[in-house]
Amino acid sequence: MVKQFQWSENQVTPQQVPALDQEEKQQQLPITENQFIGIPVQRTGSEVTSKQSVNNPRDVVKSVGNVPNELYDRLGLSMPRWLLWILTVMVGIVLSGLMVSTLALWTPLWSNLDQVQDDDLEANTTKDQVKVPGVLANKIAQYKLSKPMNILVMGIEPVPGTVDGSPDSFTGESDTMLLIRLNPSDKSIRVLSIPRGTMIALPEQGLTQVSEANAKGGPVLAARVVSRTLGNAPIDRYIRLSTSGLRQLVDQLGGVDVFVPQPINYQNDGSVVNLVSGWQTLNGEQAENFARFREENVGDLGRVQRQQVLINSLLQRLNNPSVLPRLPQITRIMRKYFDTNLKMEEMMALANFSVNVERDNFQMSILPGTFSKFSKNPNSYWLNLTGQQSLLNDYVGVNIPGLVSDSRPVSRLRIAIQNASNQPHLTEKMIAYLKREGFQNIYTIPEWPDTQRQTQIIVQKGNPAPGHDLQKVLGLGQVDVSANGDLDSDLTIRIGEDWK
DSSP: OOOEEOOOOOOOOOGGGTTHHEEEEEOOOOOSSSOOOOOEEEEEEEEEOOOOOSSSGGGOOOOOGGGGGHHHHHTTTEEEEEHHHHHHHHHHHHHOOOHHHHHHHHGGGGOOOOOOOOOHHHTTTSSSSSSHHHHHHHHHHEEEEOOOOEEEEEEEEEOOOOOOTTTGOSSSSSEEEEEEEEEEEEEEEEEEOOTTEEEEEETTEEEEGGGGGHHHHHHHHHHHHHHHHHHHOOOOOEEETTTHHHHHHHHHHTTTEEEEESSSSEEEEEEEEEOOOEEEEHHHHHHHHHHOBBBBTTBBBHHHHHHHHHHHHHHHTTOOGGGGGHHHHHHHGGGGEEEEEHHHHHHHHHHHHTTOOOGGGEEEEOOOOEEEESSSSTOEEEETTTTTTHHHHHTTTOOTTTBBBOOOGGGSSEEEEOOOOOOTHHHHHHHHHHHHOOOOOOEOOOOOSSSSSSSSSETTTSSSSHHHHHHHTOOOOEEEEEEOOOOOOEEEEEEOOOOO
């Protein structure tokens, strides 16, 4: 029997948000049914009741370390096999937001890990979906999402003087923040990256960066300010990870292969970081430096792009059968870096939903906004939702009165041309073709140094429709809904060898 899984009605009330002043209390937005749960809960029958009051923002989180045992029994799994991959999933989310891709890699390895053969792994993987082994499929199929779910994911910077995995170790600022929406109505997963410099209002403090919210009031406050910033968007659950876990994971995997488009040279906590351009096998420290590098002209947005590149490389490495013998050791290392208020039934519902989502329905975008060079903090990122109603509806699930969607035809959008074919003449050929088709707002950017066979159409603003329209005009191209195009573009065409 399929269990139609609906999220509980537990909510973060105004009284649970630390240090709210009187004016802030009067401005509390209505609490909706599908909203964030910021305190540990215990389910009795069909009721869910609070077990703890929030006196200290550091006490609002119950570690997932107490959750798995019952889930292991339900799935018939041993602890190391299950925990490793659920943790790997969450590391992947924090790095780039590719939740479904990570789940797709993790799920086939759930079942009888010791008996999995290389051919079995290959047979379980298709281009668009992952086929889950029968026994596991039957178990997770009992749990099903019945309505959309929003999850706030935060990568937490290490707190000096704390022990990894302790409650205090998750009280630092967030280095990475993502809002992930799983929507069963259109079978999609969409990931909205929120730059750490995004300006928000905190109680009794005023304007500050969103990265400070977790340190000031834990995941409860972080969820509330993100919700308000995005038009009272529902936030149902949270996940927090220590970013130091990335370094450990990469080292245990023997490194990851990453293409570095340009040399990276900077100082990080007194250490000199030098990464040459081209294909590199990065160790844990190098991978962390690659992900954290901040370019002066693009700030956090460039970091988001590199994080997405890194997670793709990490996923490829995790799917290598040669990694399997290292799983027990990786499990022991990774479990202490993970913290969430997701419950076991929810995890199974997420797994069941995610493995049935097609690759084209994995979509990513960046919270629309601009960096201000005139504010006291040059890294401040200011929200700009003009023309972004479609993005908010798809990625967050809210409709803001008076806000409209961008209805321009694809020929009027700003399109960047980047040659990745190693054939310079194809750039002019592409420009000439687009102009004949009525495109005027086009420009070129430096060539991509890694040669690609297939032309890529990168949708920078989250809505795949213009990308598919451009695909029809070109008669080719793979549509990629991600933040990896030119930051000033609506669409980026990365010319491959197939453009003749």
